[in-house]
Amino acid sequence: xxxxxxxxxxAPLVTAIYExxxxxxxxxxxxxxxxxxxxxxLERVDSDALETPRHFLExxxxxxxxxxxxGATNVAELSGLPSEDLQAFSKINExxxxxxxxxxxxxxxxxxxxxxxxxxxxxxxYQDFVHRAVNRDWEAQREFQAELVDRLESAxxxxxxxxxxxxxxxxxxxxxxxxxxxxxxxxxxxxxxAPIPDSVEGSVxxxxxxxxxxxxxxxxxxxxxxxxxxxHDADQNADVLASLLDTDDGAKRLGELGIGMNxxxxxxxxxxxxxxxxxxxxxxxxxxxxDDTVGEGNKGNESAIHEDMIVDMSxxxxxxxxxxxxxxxxxxxxEDDFTPAPDPAPQ
Amino acid sequence: xxxxxxxxxxAPLVTAIYExxxxxxxxxxxxxxxxxxxxxxLERVDSDALETPRHFLExxxxxxxxxxxxGATNVAELSGLPSEDLQAFSKINExxxxxxxxxxxxxxxxxxxxxxxxxxxxxxxYQDFVHRAVNRDWEAQREFQAELVDRLESAxxxxxxxxxxxxxxxxxxxxxxxxxxxxxxxxxxxxxxAPIPDSVEGSVxxxxxxxxxxxxxxxxxxxxxxxxxxxHDADQNADVLASLLDTDDGAKRLGELGIGMNxxxxxxxxxxxxxxxxxxxxxxxxxxxxDDTVGEGNKGNESAIHEDMIVDMSxxxxxxxxxxxxxxxxxxxxEDDFTPAPDPAPQ
Numbered sequence: 001x002x003x004x005x006x007x008x009x010x011a012p013l014v015t016a017i018y019e020x021x022x023x024x025x026x027x028x029x030x031x032x033x034x035x036x037x038x039x040x041x042l043e044r045v046d047s048d049a050l051e052t053p054r055h056f057l058e059x060x061x062x063x064x065x066x067x068x069x070x071g072a073t074n075v076a077e078l079s080g081l082p083s084e085d086l087q088a089f090s091k092i093n094e095x096x097x098x099x100x101x102x103x104x105x106x107x108x109x110x111x112x113x114x115x116x117x118x119x120x121x122x123x124x125x126y127q128d129f130v131h132r133a134v135n136r137d138w139e140a141q142r143e144f145q146a147e148l149v150d151r152l153e154s155a156x157x158x159x160x161x162x163x164x165x166x167x168x169x170x171x172x173x174x175x176x177x178x179x180x181x182x183x184x185x186x187x188x189x190x191x192x193x194a195p196i197p198d199s200v201e202g203s204v205x206x207x208x209x210x211x212x213x214x215x216x217x218x219x220x221x222x223x224x225x226x227x228x229x230x231x232h233d234a235d236q237n238a239d240v241l242a243s244l245l246d247t248d249d250g251a252k253r254l255g256e257l258g259i260g261m262n263x264x265x266x267x268x269x270x271x272x273x274x275x276x277x278x279x280x281x282x283x284x285x286x287x288x289x290x291d292d293t294v295g296e297g298n299k300g301n302e303s304a305i306h307e308d309m310i311v312d313m314s315x316x317x318x319x320x321x322x323x324x325x326x327x328x329x330x331x332x333x334x335e336d337d338f339t340p341a342p343d344p345a346p347q
Numbered sequence: 348x349x350x351x352x353x354x355x356x357x358a359p360l361v362t363a364i365y366e367x368x369x370x371x372x373x374x375x376x377x378x379x380x381x382x383x384x385x386x387x388x389l390e391r392v393d394s395d396a397l398e399t400p401r402h403f404l405e406x407x408x409x410x411x412x413x414x415x416x417x418g419a420t421n422v423a424e425l426s427g428l429p430s431e432d433l434q435a436f437s438k439i440n441e442x443x444x445x446x447x448x449x450x451x452x453x454x455x456x457x458x459x460x461x462x463x464x465x466x467x468x469x470x471x472x473y474q475d476f477v478h479r480a481v482n483r484d485w486e487a488q489r490e491f492q493a494e495l496v497d498r499l500e501s502a503x504x505x506x507x508x509x510x511x512x513x514x515x516x517x518x519x520x521x522x523x524x525x526x527x528x529x530x531x532x533x534x535x536x537x538x539x540x541a542p543i544p545d546s547v548e549g550s551v552x553x554x555x556x557x558x559x560x561x562x563x564x565x566x567x568x569x570x571x572x573x574x575x576x577x578x579h580d581a582d583q584n585a586d587v588l589a590s591l592l593d594t595d596d597g598a599k600r601l602g603e604l605g606i607g608m609n610x611x612x613x614x615x616x617x618x619x620x621x622x623x624x625x626x627x628x629x630x631x632x633x634x635x636x637x638d639d640t641v642g643e644g645n646k647g648n649e650s651a652i653h654e655d656m657i658v659d660m661s662x663x664x665x666x667x668x669x670x671x672x673x674x675x676x677x678x679x680x681x682e683d684d685f686t687p688a689p690d691p692a693p694q
Contacts, residue, residue: 001402008355011383018384025396028388029403030379036358037365041375049372055348056376058405 001062002026003103006069007034010110013069031059035077042081047088052095060099068100070273071110075118079214083243086213090247091304094288101291108134108186109273119269126269133187133265133274141189142181145261147334148191148326152177155321158257160204160282162317165221168284170257171199174295189262189277194293195254195284197301198227204284208268208275208310215240216270220309228252229286244286250303256285256293258308259319259327272308280314280330348409349373350450353416354381357457360416378406382424389428394435399442407446415447417620418457422465426561430590433560437594438651441635448638455481455533456620466616473616480534480611480621488536489528492608494681495538495673499524502668505604507629509664510552512568515631517604518546521642536609536624541640542601542631544648545574551631555615555622555657562587563617567656575599576633591633597650603632603640605655606666606674619655627661627677 002021006014014030021028060066078086109115109130116126152158156173160166175194182188203223210217218236222229229252234241245252263279276283287303294300313319319327326333328341349368353361361377368375407413425433456462456477463473499505503520507513522541529535550570557564565583569576576599581588592599610626623630634650641647660666666674673680675688 001400003402008358011355011381014381015384015387018381018388019391022388022391025393027398027400027402028384029400029406030381030384032377032379034358034361034365034377037362037375037377040362041365041369044366044369046372051374053348053374053376055350055374055406055409058409059376059402062402062405 002028002065002067003059003063004028004030004067004069005032006030006067006110007032007071007073007112009073009112009114010069010071013110017067017069026065029059029063031056035072035074039077039081042078042085042089047085050088050092052092057095057099060096060103063103066100066103066105068105068107069110070108070115070271071112072114073112075114075211075270076214081214083213083240087243087247087304094304097288097306106184106186107273109271115269115271118271119267121269129267129269130274133189133262133277134182136182136187136189136262136264138182138188141262142179145179145181145189145191148259148261148332149177149179151321151326152191152193157199157322159320160311160313160317161320162311162313163205163207163315165203165205166311166317168200168202168204168224170254171196172257174298176293176295178290178293185273185277187262187265187274187277189265190258190260192256192258192293194289194298194300195257196227197253197289197299200224200227200254204311206284206309207312208281209270210241210307210309211270211272212240212244212307217241224254227254244305244307247287247305248303250301251287251305251307253286253301253303254284255287255289255301255303255306256283256308258283258285260310268310275310276308278310280312281310282313282319283308283310285309349375349412349414350406350410351375351377351414351416352379353377353414353457354379354418354420354459356420356459356461357416357418360418360457364414364416373412376406376410378403382419382421386424386428389425389432389436394432397435397439399439404442404446407443407450410450413447413450413452415452415454416457417455417462417618418459419461420459422461422558422617423561428561430560430587434590434594434651441651444635444653453531453533454620456618462616462618465618466614468616476614476616477621480536480609480624481529483529483534483536483609483611485529485535488609489526492526492528492536492538495606495608495679496524496526498668498673499538499540504546504669506667507551507658507660507664508667509658509660510554512550512552513658513664515547515549515551515571517601518543519604521645523640523642525637525640532620532624534609534612534621534624536612537605537607539603539605539637539640541636541645541647542604543574544600544636544646547571547574547601551658553631553656554659555628556617557588557654557656558617558619559587559591559654564588571601574601591652591654594634594652595650597648598634598652598654600633600648600650601631602634602636602648602650602653603630603655605630605632607657615657622657623655625657627659628657629660629666630655630657632656
């Protein structure tokens with residue numbers, strides 16, 4: 001029982017998926033959350049009337065597999081809607097995300113014109129970009145990432161330092177390190193885990209843009225104490241950032257720490273499925289932790305949101321694991337061109 | 348909890364529906380059975396692997412309302428597939444149809460290019476045709492149809508005579524007469540009921556084309572004894588007719604007798620939602636009876652199929668109800684221009 005969640009623009013890929021399902025004797029059901037109709041719905045609906053779509057939830061609960069295909073003719077379709085409404089809509093859909101997690105699921109993207117436009121690329125060039133990111137030697141990628149997984153698996157704490165504005169400490173002890181090489185995400189290419197919710201301390205500036213509620217947050221800055229955001233700011237759309245943080249209690253804490261390792265993704269394209277895998281980046285997500293990252297006996301952060309935000313690590317940066325530098329300026333300690341330079345100055 | 352079942356080509360109508368759902372605080376879920384992907388699936392799947400899509404069934408069971416929108420970019424998308432495969436697919440989907448019947452449901456059509464092409468009309472002219480059929484004075488239509496309902500409600504038997512090849516007798520005693528004026532179908536415009544399954548006797552030639560499994564059956568002829576088809580033939584695609592009849596036991600019996608009364612529908616367009624409502628026609632369906640037409644204590648016909656077929660009643664024809672002529676040459680006894688002419692010859 002396979003749910004294929006895909007927009008109309010992804011029709012050629014949906015046909016290719018149905019071919020595979022036919023070969024396997026798996027029964028398909030196509031669902032979509034169509035952006036123009038959904039915008040029309042959200043513009044009109046009284047947010048008090050919003051409730052979890054039980055029929056949708058039943059579908060996801062009965063599904064063995066969910067194949068989620070992104071792709072947009074206009075990525076700005078929800079722009080201008082009140083953020084409270086989008087938050088309310090996000091909250092009622094939380095059980096759907098939970099149910100999907102309990103299936104064998106995969107997320108991918110059809111290279112649609114809206115996504116290409118957002119990346120400032122022709123549709124043709126964007127298709128090539130997507131294919132380069134996706135058509136990789138995933139076994140080699142898995143082995144490359146396993147080197148980092150090994151170092152994180154027995155570790156207690158990670159410190160991320162980048163430029164003047166990012167120095168953040170995150171405990172991960174006991175949580176699970178996931179080597180994502182295109183099992184759940186296509187493309188894959190990251191290593192990620194869950195922070196211990198109360199452990200996060202320090203400051204971070206996410207210097208890659210964050211798209212939230214159809215708007216672009218630039219240079220989102222967060223300051224953490226005891227795991228919680230105690231100060232926040234941004235150069236653009238700071239109010240969207242504030243709204244995000246205000247979704248629920250868990251929205252003020254981190255649910256994910258991820259390290260991008262797919263060097264086939266060589267540019268920022270305003271699409272998190274790709275951006276978070278980009279080489280020389282780390283990302284942290286406000287909100288819910290993935291079940292598969294929370295260690296036995298540990299607590300995972302809970303929230304209606306999971307908002308990934310990216311820090312460029314290509315220059316003037318390092319990742320420390322239990323005090324040892326495992327990446328400097330984007331290069332890992334297990335790569336040939338790693339430079340064991342001393343830290344510029346003690347802090 | 349509203350399921351909107353619609354193809355991608357119907358996007359503008361889906362947006363209009365979502366606007367209405369927003370106003371009412373009803374939660375939408377969009378499902379589609381996409382024709383190109385589904386064809387690719389059916390070409391490849393081993394029919395032994397087909398099973399009822401439980402995730403789809405759960406959705407329909409949890410839905411309060413189903414809004415089903417037709418519309419095709421290519422109405423021939425399933426053409427050429429083996430009829431056994433289409434039958435098997437039809438069978439596994441039977442529980443979905445049952446579940447939909449238990450909701451508040453409505454079926455309509457978006458005037459898409461493929462439908463227009465099938466009707467041999469420009470898309471623009473076809474849109475006008477659809478709007479004329481749909482934008483009617485439904486209260487006046489209801490009253491017009493109620494005249495016929497009155498005559499059928501206390502009746503035991505109906506006889507349909509048309510040309511040389513149609514003379515069929517159908518008992519309906521105890522079954523319910525439905526006045527369909529756009530409550531379940533948009534457009535509406537028919538009066539229908541269920542035959543007593545074992546009661547059908549005589550011959551009928553459906554002189555309007557029947558589309559089944561992507562192919563066109565011309566002049567389907569059926570001969571009934573004791574309710575069952577005992578002989579069948581057609582001028583074109585007789586094998587498709589044979590396959591239909593072979594679906595299951597119930598496919599050889601009638602599940603519906605309907606009388607088309609929407610004079611806004613003035614031409615045959617190869618779309619049953621419209622064709623069966625056309626003025627001056629009757630239709631009979633092989634296969635399942637609708638629950639709402641089966642009287643208490645009566646048996647409704649059961650089958651995986653419900654295949655409507657149309658007889659032109661505009662000339663050389665009559666409908667008798669318990670021996671009384673209620674329609675001659677397309678004109679009802681309760682209309683001004685009804686001619687109480689004698690039958691041409693006793694039989």
